[in-house]
Amino acid sequence: MNKCNIDINERTNHYYELTWEEVKIPMRDGNYLAANLYQPKAEGKFPVIMTMCPYGKDLHFSEFGPANPNIAIEYSRSQDKGPLLSWETPNPEFWVPQGYAVIRVDERGIGKSPGKLDILSESLKRDYYDAIEWAGTQSWSNGKIGLLGISYLAMSQWAVASEQPPHLSCIIPWEGAVDYYAEFAYPGGIQANGFLEFWWKNAILPNQYNPNGEYSEEQLKDNRIDFPTVVKNNPLRDKTWTNRFADFNKVKVPVLSASNWFSAGIHTRGNFLGFQNAASEYKWLEVHIGSHVGEFYTAQGRALQKKFLDYWLKGLDTGIMKEPKVKLAIPSGGNSYKWRYENEYPLSRTQWTRFYLNASSKTLSKEAPKSKEMICYKGDKGQDSKYWPKPFMKKFSKNENSSKRVMFETTPFESSTEILGPIKLHLWAASTTDDMDIFVSLRNIDPLGNEVVNSGANSNEFPISQGWLRASLRKIDDNLSTDYKPYYTFDEEQKLIPSEVYPLEIEIWDSAIVIPKGNRLLLEIGSQSQSGCALFTQTGDDRIWDADVTIYTGDEFDSYLMLPIIP
Template sequence: MNQSVININETTNHFYGLIWKEVQIPMRDGSYLAANLYQPDFPGEFPVLITICPYGKDLHFSQFAPINPTIAKEYSQLQDKGPLLSWETPNPEFWVPQGYALLRIDERGIGNSPGKLDILSESLKRDYYDAIEWAGNQSWSIGKVGLIGISYLAMSQWAVASEQPPHLACIVPWEGTVDYYAEFCYPGGIQANGFLSFWWKNGILPRQYNPDKKFSEEQLIANRVEFPEMVKNTPLRDESWIKRSADLSKIKVPILSASNWFSAGMHTRGNFHAFQYAAAENKWLEVHIGSHVAGFYTEEGRALQKKFLDYWLKGIDTGLMREPKVKLAIPRGGKNYTWRYENEYPLKRTQWTRFYLDANSNRLTKEPLPRMTSQDYEGDRDQESASWLKPMRKVFTKAEDSSKRVLFETAPFEHETEILGPIKLRLWASSSTDDMDIFVSLRNIDPQGNEVVNSGALSEAFPISKGWLRASLRKTDEKRSTEYKPYYTFDESQKLTPHEVYPLDIEIWDSAIVFDKGHRLLLEIGSQSQCGCFMLETGDDRIWDADVTIYTGEKFESYLLLPIIP
């Protein structure tokens, strides 16, 4: 273990802290995890903030996956660009002066932590548990540990919190998936293999444990579980997926869950789902828009985190317990929004409103249709598997190829209209084959016919929301499903009879938007993954050949269920 004194604040030269390099945290199996410990340079005991991930504890934010063009863009947007900043982790240059110790840990098989690399695994839960308990028992620790971080660093928080380590006092998962199968690897039952392959090769493998670069490629392969292959070889949500993910019924520590309205297909769903169903008595929900990481490091974002952490880790009355539990950005398109506090989610005053699809007029109407109509679209036979780095379509236009999609629109809204919450599409449909992949987007269309896009986690041109479903995985758990949100079991493939009509409940991920007077809501259904979500823009795991017929009216009441807020 190496100690060095560093100038934490190079701008003011007012603060000095300590870095302890290559701290070896013992694991229950006799191995260890390598960590950097950042501490205030004054005597005392401190609450501890921990992160553990596969990105390398010593890698600077700007150097994470340089081939990814979004990293440089994200870094350019940050208010904080200090030398200790690492991708998606809390910055010690801010938190150490606040009286916190930070422990940044290399996951097993990463960086300087020996062992077999097996990301998002049961072994990660055990290792994280051991690290929390080690930190809680150190002489410089007050015995209270908090977890905080973005994306993978949030996903692992949910998982270890369900293991209930005694010294864990609270968690701050910022944009982090809970259900690894349904939210990260198989949204709607469709494998997100394009992004997963890129992320594995460029974000994970370069940091695999390889002291002095002495391991051969064969040794490295033997010393890891190939995550994309594991995903590909486990297409149904079996017990192995359940064991990897968090059990929300066992998460009882206080939670600050931060989501993003415009990140459908990545993290949005997990933060909402966990806020609703985690067993914790004390839990808060914050929902923002814009960058996946920038808001975490802003003065406003840190003030929220500090209010939560100071209360639960330091016992300071920050006013947290007197505030409403829900803080929501209310978007109006682009980067425009206002904040609003609520007492619950979904909102009790929600008016769940059905808009029925009319395949004859391509309208969405509040009145059920008296007669049956239908409309077809083609399978996506000519689409090539592509890198997710390929530029995504920026905005919607009706001039594009219409043979692979159908569109339904409301009449212009007569007054300003807000939707906020979970959304569902009940669709009656048939396929020309024994399966079909259905892709859904919701869009905000202005009086001139242009789409009003939104600033999202990974795109400045995100629609209102998106949904997906592989029809053979349509089976739902009736006890866990609600009128407004289906809960898929994903444990059984039920192939279709070609040309037979089936009712499909398609989950459209939670979102919010305020429509201006005269704007319309457009529902797009098709065989292609439309713009805005890189998780399903790519990859070759598709039902390519299915031509689809949508049925509306009479006994085929296809409808869009919207959460309208009066």
């Protein structure tokens, strides 16, 4: 057993010395999972904060993901440091002195947990259930378990919550997907294999269970399910995918769902869907900006987490039940924002406003063009098989000479305008082939033609938002879709007839921004990712490279951008 004395700046009612030990948590099939148990050195029973993930319970934050230089930057920015801090997990050096036990579990096949590695699987849900129930019945536990963590550690929270383990009391999924197909593996139906392969190679495989390094590479391969192969072999959202993630109808514990406005492509969408659709009677939504892990470890981030956990795990009256259910950062570009409380999401006072595309003038206007026009852009024939997005562009013009994208812009706004909520592009388009991949970015342009970028989860130069769609997967779920947000079934491929015009409903992920007077909105549509976001990367083995696309506007072709304008 190890001991660590902790100094904390936050004012607390109690101070506890921290002790920790490694424990083996029994599973229903006779195996076990290894975990680090951090707890107060004191008599009594304490609530438990638990995580389970594939990143290695003993790997320090600063050592995670050696191929990603941003890790060291994130650690240097974090207000929460210390020898026990691990990537995307709650820091026991903060939480144990507050009177919590913290359990960090290596999932099966990872770190010191033996077994077959199978990430984001049905077996993960069962193992997590068993770990929660074990923790809820220990002599040092008060029987109330809360889950808290970022990204993967949020994704697994939604999943196990729908299994309804009796001792699970609440969850705080922070920037984590819920639909592994549509948000993680195939956004818009286009495989995000650039990121997936990088993540699998650099964040998962180095942590595979390998006692004393004695397993050969062949033994390691035999003892895991290769997730990139699962992705490639399952291009439609069938039971291979739906069995893995949460059934929202069964998520009934209290939820604090935390999203990031500027993380389109992986970390924005799920937390909105979870808040809107979970069956929980008590649920809150927080939406911030900035780095993927930064807000989680700030004093204000931890204060919100503690207010939630103290109420549901300790029974303290923290005032959270009196607060509005929605807390939103209202951004104005860069790192600038103001907090605002709301009662629902999307906001009931939203003015859903159509801005029509005009192919002739390359404009966006509230007035629909009367005559039919068209504009074309080229595919990426001969593109290298390992394509990465081009460098971020600082200046934009609708008249820019680019054969692989087209741009539409508004006139300068006559007054400061707030856009907040889901965004949709209704587009009439034709392809020269039987399919097409469409990439969309929405940008804020100042009077000098410079883009006003935003501090996002994985880039400090993030646009307002982005959207993607593979046209053959355009089929809409009419029961779930609304006038402002399409939901795709992703269960059936419907190939195109070359040169035939099709209406496409393209989801642009939820976002928020205040557009100053004099600025313009620019809508960019093209054949490749111009996002400036390195996380969402499309490579060549699953791309429709050779489709030339024609966009139709005017007359019966009512192509428009649907914006959520807040009066």
